[in-house]
Amino acid sequence: MTDQTIGHVNDHDDSHAxxxxxxxxxxxxxxxxxxxxxxxxxxxxxxxxxxGGAMAMVIRAELFQPGLQLVQPEFFNQMTTMHxxxxxxxxxxxxxxxLANWMIPMMIGAPDMALPRxxxxxxxxxxxxxxxxxxxxxxEGGGPNFGWTFYAPLSTDxxxxxxxxxxxxxxxxxxxxxxxxxxxxATILNLRAPGMTLMKMPLFVWTWLIxxxxxxxxxxxxxxxVTMMLMDIHFGTAFFNAGGGGDPVLFQHVFWFFGxxxxxxxxxxxxxxxxxxxxxFSRKPLFGYTSMVxxxxxxxxxxxxxxxxxxxxxxxxxxxEVFFMYATxxxxxxxxxxxxxxxxxxxxxxxxxxxxxxxxxxFVVLFTIGGFSGLMLSIAPADFQYHDTYxxxxxxxxxxxxxxxxxIFAGVYYWLPKWTGHMYDAGLSKVHFWMSFxxxxxxxxxxxxxxxxxxxxxxxxxxxQFADFNMIASIGGFMFGVTQLLFLFIVxxxxxxxxxxxxxxxxxxxxxxxxxxxxxxxxxxxxxPDVK
Amino acid sequence: MQLNPAHKTIIKxxxxxxxxxxxxxxxMVPLYNVLCQVTGLNGKTDPNPYKTVPxxxxxxRTITVQFLxxxxxxxxxxFKPSVHQVKVHPGEVGSLNFYVRNPSGKNMxxxxxxxxxPFEATDYLHKTECFCFTSQPLEGHEEKDMPLxxxxxxxxxxxxxxxxxxxxxFDITEMxxxxxxxx
Numbered sequence: 001m002t003d004q005t006i007g008h009v010n011d012h013d014d015s016h017a018x019x020x021x022x023x024x025x026x027x028x029x030x031x032x033x034x035x036x037x038x039x040x041x042x043x044x045x046x047x048x049x050x051x052g053g054a055m056a057m058v059i060r061a062e063l064f065q066p067g068l069q070l071v072q073p074e075f076f077n078q079m080t081t082m083h084x085x086x087x088x089x090x091x092x093x094x095x096x097x098x099l100a101n102w103m104i105p106m107m108i109g110a111p112d113m114a115l116p117r118x119x120x121x122x123x124x125x126x127x128x129x130x131x132x133x134x135x136x137x138x139x140e141g142g143g144p145n146f147g148w149t150f151y152a153p154l155s156t157d158x159x160x161x162x163x164x165x166x167x168x169x170x171x172x173x174x175x176x177x178x179x180x181x182x183x184x185x186a187t188i189l190n191l192r193a194p195g196m197t198l199m200k201m202p203l204f205v206w207t208w209l210i211x212x213x214x215x216x217x218x219x220x221x222x223x224x225x226v227t228m229m230l231m232d233i234h235f236g237t238a239f240f241n242a243g244g245g246g247d248p249v250l251f252q253h254v255f256w257f258f259g260x261x262x263x264x265x266x267x268x269x270x271x272x273x274x275x276x277x278x279x280x281f282s283r284k285p286l287f288g289y290t291s292m293v294x295x296x297x298x299x300x301x302x303x304x305x306x307x308x309x310x311x312x313x314x315x316x317x318x319x320x321e322v323f324f325m326y327a328t329x330x331x332x333x334x335x336x337x338x339x340x341x342x343x344x345x346x347x348x349x350x351x352x353x354x355x356x357x358x359x360x361x362x363f364v365v366l367f368t369i370g371g372f373s374g375l376m377l378s379i380a381p382a383d384f385q386y387h388d389t390y391x392x393x394x395x396x397x398x399x400x401x402x403x404x405x406x407x408i409f410a411g412v413y414y415w416l417p418k419w420t421g422h423m424y425d426a427g428l429s430k431v432h433f434w435m436s437f438x439x440x441x442x443x444x445x446x447x448x449x450x451x452x453x454x455x456x457x458x459x460x461x462x463x464x465q466f467a468d469f470n471m472i473a474s475i476g477g478f479m480f481g482v483t484q485l486l487f488l489f490i491v492x493x494x495x496x497x498x499x500x501x502x503x504x505x506x507x508x509x510x511x512x513x514x515x516x517x518x519x520x521x522x523x524x525x526x527x528x529p530d531v532k
Numbered sequence: 533m534q535l536n537p538a539h540k541t542i543i544k545x546x547x548x549x550x551x552x553x554x555x556x557x558x559x560m561v562p563l564y565n566v567l568c569q570v571t572g573l574n575g576k577t578d579p580n581p582y583k584t585v586p587x588x589x590x591x592x593r594t595i596t597v598q599f600l601x602x603x604x605x606x607x608x609x610x611f612k613p614s615v616h617q618v619k620v621h622p623g624e625v626g627s628l629n630f631y632v633r634n635p636s637g638k639n640m641x642x643x644x645x646x647x648x649x650p651f652e653a654t655d656y657l658h659k660t661e662c663f664c665f666t667s668q669p670l671e672g673h674e675e676k677d678m679p680l681x682x683x684x685x686x687x688x689x690x691x692x693x694x695x696x697x698x699x700x701x702f703d704i705t706e707m708x709x710x711x712x713x714x715x
Binding site: 114220 | 537538541542545546548549550551552553555556557560561564568571573574576579604605643645651700702703704707708709710711712713714
């Protein structure tokens, strides 16, 4: 620390900088420390990842062969619905909030998040929200069975009685996300170290700032749409009931006005993580930093004007189809800028392929495949053919599994030495990567073919001609699923011990987070660092 | 009280979240309804009776208007039009009845929801009298002929010579009960 940065900021806070956290369970219940809360978010999201993954295993086991073998169609529908809800709201979103909690204060030189007590609350709402959601599976009539998009009237007139609990669970998740987002915005805009201008911020911080704005813009829309469902079910309103003057198509408009920005909420922080990792292992600065920031902002803006491409087949006028088709295609431009910049960063760099880099490179390649199938789907006339087939399933799993989830793995492997103070088992982590890579492609690539051949999604049985590809997908799915237990083992082993990690375990890495020792002390940057 | 910059950020962000929640109810829903009415999206017709304007009947064109009656899932009434199609000149009044019978022993309330195809013709099919403007309470085993009077607008686009007016009959008994209970 240089002299001029010490001063008035250096007051009461560092009086307890030297002691560690309190002991016992209450440490975790009462903690306001961003690192504790970040860790809890990560563990929670991993638990949800395994639960949602277990449901995916049920789905793949049933689809291993044509015909009904293991579960009833009603239960199968609950599995597809809960798998989607848990993975989106329980696994991917909290994992990125966990990374944000851990890394944003350390990357901008802040002592903690701006609102530590609210941070505690936004985490602790989640276990209750998901306990409520999962408990619906054991209620009379079963859990939600209408798909994660819960289209009315399936989710109103024809829904199981447990839907009310589902609605309250979604409300709680929304409250948690909105509070988390407000916290991120307040932290980034107000707690940056002197000299850390907006255009000097690491890209992970930038992507999270924009994601947080998306969250406060659309999570209330989700809360609104489930509130309308609640009123339709219990209070005799008719927002989505044509018999009372409403319109079920309105549901789809409101839902996707939330839903499309939501998919960028899940991918923008992934862009940020990858933009940290690729320069570090290419030993070059990120190519086109400014254009990366503008590309993320453009994607966020465009996400608000493309929602109806999810509903090309519901009957919208030709001008609508054409507008939403071209607006959707436009997103390929800023996304292409990003992919180009990542490739240009690697071009002629001194590349090494440590585990974070493996996941990051796989991200770039496989996310691009998912992007291309997205472009195919954006063509309105072609979408009439693809709509509600496994091609759509293949598309969104290609952007979410090797997209969002690989980026989370990459981030964990990149920052784990900083969190635990130990190096993880590099050999095992590479096994984890290759098993995940092969398993994931085996699972989802054949889905493109069966989808184009006409296999509908969300069904427990299928025509015989799809049998071979489905068996391959199931084998890949089991492989991917089992591999994640290896990941759990690697992380636990690393937490327990391992070779001592240096403050900066990756020689090419840059950023304030590498200036503090490993493991990161309980309190960091109680006096702001000097940013050049 | 002096607000520090962080408080201002928090207040703005919270206000945005609250405003977006309100946006769903007070902007998106009305906007959608207005858009549907203006564009005829989803074939939604005007829910109020059409006020006739005196205009010459255009005998140079004959338009076929077909009628469909569908029961929504769970609705057990008998429901059918007296004729399946009428041929009218634009400006001329076409009238017919829809027969309805409640075969159950219970008092029920039905609501017919109209829809026109093709969408672009929605605004040119006027109803001066329609059973769909109000809900229809029927006692157990009661039957009824419900009148419908239509006029095809003289401005109907030239390439359209056949329209379909489809009614879906909804059982709104339970919704009415909930509404009464909620008050």
